Amino acid sequence: MIRPGCTLGILGGGQLGRMIAMAAAQLGLRTHIYAPDENSPAFEVATEFTIAAYEDEANLVRFAKAVDVVTYEFENVPSETAATLSAHALLAPNAQALAVSQDRFLEKSFIAGLGIAVAPFAPVSTEAELAEALERIGRPAVLKTRRFGYDGKGQVKITPETDPAAAWEEIGRAASILEGFVPFEREVSVVAARTAAGAFAAFDLCANEHRYHILDTTRVPAGVSPETEEQAFRIARSIAEALDYVGVIAVELFLVTEDGTERLVVNEIAPRVHNSGHWTLGGATTSQFEQHVRAVCGWPLGDTARLGRVEMKNLIGHDADAWEEILAEPGAHLHLYGKTEARAGRKMGHVTRVFPEAS
Amino acid sequence: MIRPGCTLGILGGGQLGRMIAMAAAQLGLRTHIYAPDENSPAFEVATEFTIAAYEDEANLVRFAKAVDVVTYEFENVPSETAATLSAHALLAPNAQALAVSQDRFLEKSFIAGLGIAVAPFAPVSTEAELAEALERIGRPAVLKTRRFGYDGKGQVKITPETDPAAAWEEIGRAASILEGFVPFEREVSVVAARTAAGAFAAFDLCANEHRYHILDTTRVPAGVSPETEEQAFRIARSIAEALDYVGVIAVELFLVTEDGTERLVVNEIAPRVHNSGHWTLGGATTSQFEQHVRAVCGWPLGDTARLGRVEMKNLIGHDADAWEEILAEPGAHLHLYGKTEARAGRKMGHVTRVFPEAS
Structure with missing residues (x-):
């Protein structure tokens, strides 16, 4: 059994690993980040870190033996890496979730096989x-x-x-x-968590706007009917159950509206915490990062209650230069990822704004 | 000017330093903890740490030169230590705040000198x-x-x-x-922040219950009249101004009720984030830890709005063994400090519960 004081291993040293590590620390866990880049932002908040390639078997084995459970922040973990880690530690989400989400054809086939609409x-x-x-x-x-x-x-x-x-x-x-091509009206996503014991909890459906193919803004609520939101949760749950999934999963969907009727088409899944779930940090009782830690540790899932109408805006490249104005804005929650160079298209941080629920 | 990417130095490696470090990381700062104990909980979330005695001048100078601003988590920083640090880095709160709060006689004289009631x-x-x-x-x-x-x-x-x-x-x-002896009805405290430019913001007044001389529970609102709460804020502000204070300050007060009239008597001040401000983490828009970081960096202070009726309970010694039940409780925010040994009287963590505001 994993208890506070145990060590959570995280593959990947970007902002997602960083925010998972901070949530783990809040719950009294130690963290160990494994990433190849010596400038990984997640190293700055981790108890331990290993700088090594994802193909470095000796270091992977040493890492897996040093931790109590391993998770990851990106879906392109090589299958050999996942196999090596699984042989020496609990890996959550499991290797099947990685395999399915790494290959768009496998992914679409798998989802369609569950009777869920895809393009x-x-x-x-x-x-x-x-x-x-x-x-x-x-x-x-x-x-x-x-x-x-x-x-x-x-x-x-x-x-x-x-x-x-x-x-x-x-x-x-x-x-x-x-x-x-799916003639969608809006892109929405479900961020949900499942535990090994089968507990499942979804955060409220959110609507996502992209710019230049990168997520720009997430808004919650998503402005869909309660039935559509319920359907999105059922879709996420049935995918998570079919994968025997453990951790936070994101399901991106297209909302198609025809003759006033809403229907959902799955775009893709991500076997990890997700940019469209960042709004939960400050916008929900439990953040997706804490929820992921709870799920992979086999702990009770947290309360997903939303704290208001929420808007999350990514700070891409030089957007983050406005940090001081954002800090001066009442109610804005600023999150910066500790990246030194503001390259174009690079996610430098995000800001979450929580407003009173529209009545 | 201190910007994201700069380094915040923190003297002291306990839970307060740990929570300050996490707040700093959220805002894109690097952190460097200086503490003598190799098992300091704050090391686990810091970018860098130095294990050395508070009297070790060479290490203090090296530390001060490696960071952009130095703060501390405890008021008993030796004056020589503060002087050494001040010579090589910005120290916030300043040495005067330390000197006054370290000596009960100086402290009481100083406060009484401002025309504020003390015992x-x-x-x-x-x-x-x-x-x-x-x-x-x-x-x-x-x-x-x-x-x-x-x-x-x-x-x-x-x-x-x-x-x-x-x-x-x-x-x-x-x-x-x-x-x-002050025949008090209740103990209350103000947790407030002041910047070098003179900006001031107080969190709502909270009521504190102690057990065996250790803080057990903080409740907000404190249940005093609006006039009394305003008076508490004025007291905190006048103390902070007189000290040219920078950072979060806590002022503990006795509430005395005589013939239905409330009056306040200052018990003591703490030149740092304070246990009675832990409720702000999850219970207010900005936590005291983030507020402290903003203040010592010279950044705009954050929104102190309260998110509901809040109760913070310390987890002392084996109280923390109930972590799994607390995780299962909807709406409870669990914070564990990463301490390995649950000694009697030791603060192992805390839990914050946020309820809808009583109408």
Whole structure:
């Protein structure tokens, strides 16, 4: 049994690992971050850290033996890394969750297999398969690499004017998936947690706005009907149960409104704490980071009650230069990630604003 | 100017330093803890730490030069230590605040000099002076060492039955102060912050209950009249201004009710974040720890709005064994300090409960 005083191992040293580590410390846990970059922001708040490659088996084994449970902040943990860690420590979420979320084709197939709506999709591994897939799915569509895509990277939009051969070159002839375009009105997401014992708790559905393919703003409530929100929770729960999932999971969905009727289409899942859940830090009784720690430790899940109408804004690149104005704003919660260089597109921090609930 | 990315130095490695360090990290600061004990809980969340004695001048100078501003978590910082640090770094709160709060006689004289009510008091450095003081102040009274008293240590109560000679022996013939007994109804405290530019913000007045001379429970609101609360804020502000104070300050007061009229008598001040301000972490928009960081960095003070009716309970010794039940309680915020050994009387953590405001 994991108790306060035990050590939580975290793979990955970015802002997500940093915020998980701070939540763990609040609950009396020690933390150990494993990341290859010596300038990892999470190291600054961790009890211990290891600077080593994710493929460094000897260091992985040493790390796994030094901690009581291992979690991670990113879904692209190599499967060999997950296997090595699992052999010597409890890994949560499990390797299956990683495998499914790392491959867009596996992911879509798995979700569709649960009877949950996804965009029309087809695997593409040759130019001929792309032509066939376009025939079946139609245009507009998006060609996406099966692996390692994030924040809009590894994607090519295919309009009626696009030359399929050019798109195939642009995607680097990589194993891909063609996805039909979903005419969505809004992007929403569920951030939820499940424990090994099967306890499940979801935070309120949130609506997400992206800029340049990077999350810009999250708003809660999401402005959908109670039935739609319930359906989103059922979707998240059924995915988590099918994966025997332990920890916080994020499910990104498209909200499609036709003739006044709302329906949901799953876009993708993330087996980790998620940027669209940052609003919970200051905006809900329990933050997603604390909830993740509770879940991976096998502890009771926390209260997901929302504290008001909440808006979370990412501070990208030089947005964070406005830190002093944000500090002067009543009710704004500023979070900076300790990154030294404000590169374009880099997530430097976020600000959460909590307003009285509209009556 | 101190900016995110700069380093906050903290003298002292206990739970207060730990919670200050976490608040600093949230705002993108690096932290460096200086403490003599290698098992200091604050080390676990700090960017850097130095294990050295508070009298170790070479290490103090190295520490001061490595950080951008120095603060502390305890008032018994030796004056030589404060002088050494001040020579090489910005020290906040300043050395004067330390000097005044370290000596009960100086402290009482200083406060009384501002025209603020304190208990009747007299300095005692011989048995004869004790007899004279008792003659003037009467019984019951409390004989307290001028320096190094906390949580009821260094105090002897003098009732009509007490032999003054025995009391004088019990206090170890140490330089002391005799204080008249204040027939208080309740103990309350103000936790407030002041910046170098003179900005001032107080959290709501809280009521404190002690057990065995250790804080047990803090409740907010304190249940006093708005006039009394305003008076408490004015007292705190005038003390902070007179000290040219920078950072969070706590002022402990006795509430005396006579014929339905409330009046306040200052008990003591603490030049630091304070146990009676722990309720702000989860119970107010800004925590006292974040507020302290903002103040010592010269940043805008945060919003002190309270999020509901709040109750903070210390987890002393084996109280913390109930961590799992507390985690299962909706709305309870658990904070554990990472201390390994649950000795009797040791503060292991605290739990904050936020309830809807009584209407």
